[in-house]
Amino acid sequence: MIILIFYLMYITIFGIVIFKDKHPQVSSTYKEQHKVERFYGNEASQDRVILLEEKTFSGLARVNLMENAQESIDIAYYAIQKGYITDLFFGVILDAADRGVKVRILLDGIFHGFRFSLKDVQYALINHPNIEIKFYEPLNPLRPWTWNNRLHDKLLIIDHNYAVIGGRNIGNRYFIQESKKPPTNDRDVLLINTDPKTKEGSVLNQMEGYFNQVWDHPITKIPFDNLSSRQQKKAKKANQQLKQNLENLRKTDKKIFNNHYDWVKMSLPTKKITFIHNPIQRFNKEPWVWYDLTNLMKNSKMSIVIQSPYVIPTKPMLPYMDTLQVPPEKVTILTNSLAATANVVAYSGHIKHINGMVKKGLNIWEYQGPDSIHAKTFIFDDRFSAIGAFNMDSRSTFLNTESMVVIDSVEFTESLEKEMDQYFKKSLKVAKDESYIEDPNLKPGKVSWVKSFSVKGLSYITGLFQHLL
Known part of the structure; x- marks a missing residue:
C-alpha cells in the first residue's frame, strides 16, 4: 500500500503537475x-486536392491507393481499432508488401491498438520482409512524463505522388454505418502531386520529410528486435487469416476493389498547399x-x-x-x-x-x-x-x-x-x-x-x- 501511494504521488507529479506550467x-x-x-x-500549383467527406468513399480511396501502390506506402496513425475495416486495411497492406512495395507503419506507442486479438496482426506485419513498424513513445510505467506526448497524426503517403491527411483513425466507426455504436463523421483530403519529377515544389515533399523526422527520432522505437518461434507461428497464422479475409471480401464485396478513379480529373485546383x-x-x-x-x-x-x-x-x-x-x-x-x-x-x-x-x-x-x-x-x-x-x-x-x-x-x-x-x-x-x-x-x-x-x-x-x- 505504501509503495502504491508513493507511485501514485510520483505519477501525479511527473505525469500531470509538471505539464501545467x-x-x-x-x-x-x-x-x-x-x-x-x-x-x-x-498561380496554379502542381498540387491538387479532393475532399474525402463521405465515410465509405474515404475508405475506398485508401484501398484503391494501396492497391495501386508500386514503390512505397508510409502510414502514421494514432489508433487502430478491431473490426472489419482494420482487417481490410491490413489485408491490402500485406498484399502490397507481397508485390514488393516497401511499407512503413508508424503508430502511437500507447493507443496503437495492437493488443489482445490484434497482437497477432502486429506479429504478421513485423514478420514480413517488406514491412517495418515503429511506435512513437511506447508506454513506460516508470517514466510518466512520457505518457502525455502522443502521436496524433493521421497520414497515408503513397509512391511520393498521393497523400491522405485528416481526422480519421482506422476503425469501423470512421468508415461504415455501425449498428452497435453511432458512427463518427470525419473528414480527410486526398492530395495529388501532378508533377512527380519536380517533387520539391509539392506539399508531399514536406509531408515525407516530416514522416522521416518522426520515424528516425530517438523516442520512436521498434516494438520487437526479433520474434520468438511462438510469435512467428502466430504471425504466419494471422497472415494467412488476413489474406483469406481479403480473398473472401473480393468475392462478396467486389465494389471495394479494382475501381478505376481518375484522381486528377476528380480533383480541384489549388494555388498552394x-x-x-x-x-x-x-x-x-x-x-x-x-x-x-x-x-x-x-x-x-x-x-x-x-x-x-x-x-x-x-x-x-x-x-x-x-x-x-x-x-x-x-x-x-x-x-x-x-x-x-x-x-x-x-x-x-x-x-x-x-x-x-x-x-x-x-x-x-x-x-x-x-x-x-x-x-x-x-x-x-x-x-x-x-x-x-x-x-x-x-x-x-x-x-x-x-x-x-x-x-x-x-x-x-x-x-x-x-x-x-x-x-x-x-x-x-x-x-x-x-x-x-x-x-x-x-x-x-x-x-x-x-x-x-x-x-x-x-x-x-x-x-x-x-x-x-
Whole structure:
C-alpha cells in the first residue's frame, strides 16, 4: 500500500503537475522562417486536392491507393481499432508488401491498438520482409512524463505522388454505418502531386520529410528486435487469416476493389498547399500549429469558421488570438452537443468554455447527433482551408504531434463549405443563456441522465487539468 501511494504521488507529479506550467512560446527563429505569407499562392500549383467527406468513399480511396501502390506506402496513425475495416486495411497492406512495395507503419506507442486479438496482426506485419513498424513513445510505467506526448497524426503517403491527411483513425466507426455504436463523421483530403519529377515544389515533399523526422527520432522505437518461434507461428497464422479475409471480401464485396478513379480529373485546383506540424520532442512543445492557425486568423478580414469535436481554449492558448481583425459575430464554431459527443472526458472540459465564447459574441453551433462529428477544420475568408488532426485544445496545442494542411483554393473551400452545411442543418445555435435558439425543423438531441451527470461531475475534476485534455 505504501509503495502504491508513493507511485501514485510520483505519477501525479511527473505525469500531470509538471505539464501545467512552462508552456513555451514560439521561438523567434520559427517566426522568422514561417511567415503567414508562405500560405499564399499566386498561380496554379502542381498540387491538387479532393475532399474525402463521405465515410465509405474515404475508405475506398485508401484501398484503391494501396492497391495501386508500386514503390512505397508510409502510414502514421494514432489508433487502430478491431473490426472489419482494420482487417481490410491490413489485408491490402500485406498484399502490397507481397508485390514488393516497401511499407512503413508508424503508430502511437500507447493507443496503437495492437493488443489482445490484434497482437497477432502486429506479429504478421513485423514478420514480413517488406514491412517495418515503429511506435512513437511506447508506454513506460516508470517514466510518466512520457505518457502525455502522443502521436496524433493521421497520414497515408503513397509512391511520393498521393497523400491522405485528416481526422480519421482506422476503425469501423470512421468508415461504415455501425449498428452497435453511432458512427463518427470525419473528414480527410486526398492530395495529388501532378508533377512527380519536380517533387520539391509539392506539399508531399514536406509531408515525407516530416514522416522521416518522426520515424528516425530517438523516442520512436521498434516494438520487437526479433520474434520468438511462438510469435512467428502466430504471425504466419494471422497472415494467412488476413489474406483469406481479403480473398473472401473480393468475392462478396467486389465494389471495394479494382475501381478505376481518375484522381486528377476528380480533383480541384489549388494555388498552394502547405503542410504544418508541431515539434516532435517530449514535454510541452512550442505551439507551431496553433501559431500558424492563429496567424491565418489574424490575417483574415471577413470571416472565420472552425469545426472541432470540442473546444477547450486554455489560458496559454488565448494570447495567440488577441489581435483578430474579424469581429466576433463573423466567427463561427461548429462542435458537438452533449447529446452528440463521443468523448465525455474532453467534453467535460469543453462545457466550461461555452458561456464565455457566447458572451464574446461568437456564433456557437452544436451538432445534435445521434452520431458525432470528429473533423478538425478551419476556414479563413472563404479562401484558405486547414484540415488535419488538430483539435482546438491544449493537448493538440502543446503536447501531441499534430499535422494539418493549409489549402489556398477558393474552389476547394466552396466545396468544403457545401459539405459542412449538412452538419449546420443538424445543429442548433447556442443562446446567451446557454440554451438553444429554437429551430422549428430540429429538436435538441436526447441526453441520458447518466451522460449528463457524468459530464457535469467530471467537469469538477478535469477543471484541475485542462492542460491535458
